[in-house]
Amino acid sequence: MVLFNTSVLVAASLLLVGWYTWKYLSSPLRTLPGPRISLFTSVILKYHEFRALRTRYVHNLHLQYGPAVRIAPNEVSFASLGAIKEIYGSGGSGYDKTEFYDLFKVYGRRTMFTTLNKEDHAKRKRILADRYANSNIMKSQSLDGIAERSRRFIERCSQSVGRNIDLFEGGLHDYAFDGVTHQLFHPHGSDSLRNPKDEDIMKQVAFDDSLQNRLIQYYNPTLHKIIGQALSIFAKPRETPLADELVLSAAQKTDPAQFTLLSRMQDKVYNMNHMDMAAECLDHLAAGIDTTGDGLCFLMWELSQPRSFYIQRRLQEELVTNPDVSFDKLPYLDAVVQEGLRCFPPIPMSLPRYVPLGGRTIDGFFIPERTIVSSQAFSAHQVDQTVFPQPSLFNPERWLQEEGGLDRKRLFFAFASGGRGCIGKHLALAEMKVLLRDVYSRFTTFPDEAMADEDMEMSDQLISSQPRGKKCVLRLEPIENNTPS
Numbered sequence: 014m015v016l017f018n019t020s021v022l023v024a025a026s027l028l029l030v031g032w033y034t035w036k037y038l039s040s041p042l043r044t045l046p047g048p049r050i051s052l053f054t055s056v057i058l059k060y061h062e063f064r065a066l067r068t069r070y071v072h073n074l075h076l077q078y079g080p081a082v083r084i085a086p087n088e089v090s091f092a093s094l095g096a097i098k099e100i101y102g103s104g105g106s107g108y109d110k111t112e113f114y115d116l117f118k119v120y121g122r123r124t125m126f127t128t129l130n131k132e133d134h135a136k137r138k139r140i141l142a143d144r145y146a147n148s149n150i151m152k153s154q155s156l157d158g159i160a161e162r163s164r165r166f167i168e169r170c171s172q173s174v175g176r177n178i179d180l181f182e183g184g185l186h187d188y189a190f191d192g193v194t195h196q197l198f199h200p201h202g203s204d205s206l207r208n209p210k211d212e213d214i215m216k217q218v219a220f221d222d223s224l225q226n227r228l229i230q231y232y233n234p235t236l237h238k239i240i241g242q243a244l245s246i247f248a249k250p251r252e253t254p255l256a257d258e259l260v261l262s263a264a265q266k267t268d269p270a271q272f273t274l275l276s277r278m279q280d281k282v283y284n285m286n287h288m289d290m291a292a293e294c295l296d297h298l299a300a301g302i303d304t305t306g307d308g309l310c311f312l313m314w315e316l317s318q319p320r321s322f323y324i325q326r327r328l329q330e331e332l333v334t335n336p337d338v339s340f341d342k343l344p345y346l347d348a349v350v351q352e353g354l355r356c357f358p359p360i361p362m363s364l365p366r367y368v369p370l371g372g373r374t375i376d377g378f379f380i381p382e383r384t385i386v387s388s389q390a391f392s393a394h395q396v397d398q399t400v401f402p403q404p405s406l407f408n409p410e411r412w413l414q415e416e417g418g419l420d421r422k423r424l425f426f427a428f429a430s431g432g433r434g435c436i437g438k439h440l441a442l443a444e445m446k447v448l449l450r451d452v453y454s455r456f457t458t459f460p461d462e463a464m465a466d467e468d469m470e471m472s473d474q475l476i477s478s479q480p481r482g483k484k485c486v487l488r489l490e491p492i493e494n495n496t497p498s
């Protein structure tokens with residue numbers, strides 16, 4: 014019996030060694046730098062994903078292995094400008110998206126964001142892009158909406174002067190939600206900064222905790238179908254009935270303002286049905302809340318730190334001495350926002366794409382077709398220190414230097430790049446700048462002492478990132494009383 018067991022064990026070990034050797038020798042990705050284990054299994058990557066730490070894990074691999082790193086048997090991450098141009102820009106909109114984006118389907122259908130191939134994407138983008146063009150965002154009706162929301166945010170701040178205010182729970186996501194619904198379907202947008210019922214809708218979309226559930230759905234759809242019910246006890250599924258109701262009802266309105274996305278989609282020439290319009294609206298709504306809201310959270314937190322007081326002071330000086338200059342003509346405000354998005358990109362993680370038929374050479378490595386390749390903004394903004402020296406230092410001044418300006422712009426990946434880059438970029442930038450202008454021309458912000466550093470660490474969601482402690486507590490003081498020195 015013992016002999017039998019030993020023979021079985023030896024045979025099994027030999028088989029295992031043989032399998033590993035074969036896997037190693039046959040892997041087309043074996044010449045790429047990366048941890049050896051990633052040739053055989055993706056289990057380590059998945060482990061970090063489930064713990065909401067994928068971005069950090071991939072970034073640490075870049076720091077260890079360089080700008081090209083194998084992270085799983087069929088997956089490579091890149092952090093160089095050349096690779097970003099190839100993956101996201103070749104042929105205009107780069108390589109096709111992977112099935113990862115199926116997780117974001119709305120009402121079972123594909124929106125612009127979830128279309129996988131170029132042709133379907135281009136068709137939808139031709140309809141929608143016009144409403145997010147800078148020229149449309151800078152129109153008075155669109156801007157008035159942003160300015161009005163910012164005034165409401167300031168009202169809320171004024172009521173909290175001298176006391177602590179949690180900007181994560183209590184304001185920035187409301188502001189982003191109201192801003193995006195204004196652009197989607199004014200006059201039927203939300204008012205979550207003043208109406209608790211609307212705030213409940215926002216919370217359902219923004220504070221959802223479905224990362225683990227959706228990862229299981231992605232990696233093993235069959236298992237997810239079988240154990241879905243039981244699984245939801247431990248890992249919540251994504252459910253947003255209040256937001257569904259909002260967009261389904263808004264998409265039926267016949268009188269949206271002309272500058273809105275809904276008015277564009279309702280144009281008969283585009284032949285979009287009610288569900289397609291609602292799906293697109295819900296998608297943009299979700300895309301516009303966490304990103305802008307969390308981006309502002311991280312940035313205002315950093316500005317409130319004693320190490321950044323000199324930056325806050327310089328920003329206040331620019332704002333106070335230029336009260337009549339438009340928010341998009343203030344160079345220091347622009348530099349602060351750019352640097353905020355560089356250091357704390359709201360979508361910091363890999364944006365996966367398939368290598369096209371025939372394979373491609375990226376960063377000097379031949380990568381076979383159907384390999385998943387990606388770049389993540391967090392690493393693109395840190396790995397090349399000739400473009401971003403002292404990469405972990407929050408230093409808006411770097412954006413004001415003429416030298417290297419073009420390289421910095423090219424490697425800036427917070428909104429991705431190429432034809433599938435963020436369509437809401439101009440809206441997001443306008444929202445961020447208007448709010449920061451209104452806050453920092455009135456107040457000085459300080460961190461609440463009860464906050465721990467870990468509270469503001471990056472915690473991955475499915476694609477975006479939020480403060481790990483799910484709070485961002487600051488104290489606001491009127492500017493004349495308390496200017497940081």
Ligand code: HEM
Binds near residue numbers: 305
């Ligand atoms: C600071 C705020 C924002 C950041 C950092 C951001 C970032 C991004 C990134 C990185 C992508 C590419 C995602 C991918 O390829 O997987 C993207 C796409 C997209 N974003 Fe944003 N976003 C922001 C705000 C917004 C807003 C306010 C809206 C809508 C109103 C929006 C709507 C979209 C849409 C619809 C796409 C898909 C574009 C396409 O597939 O062609 N985003 N965004």
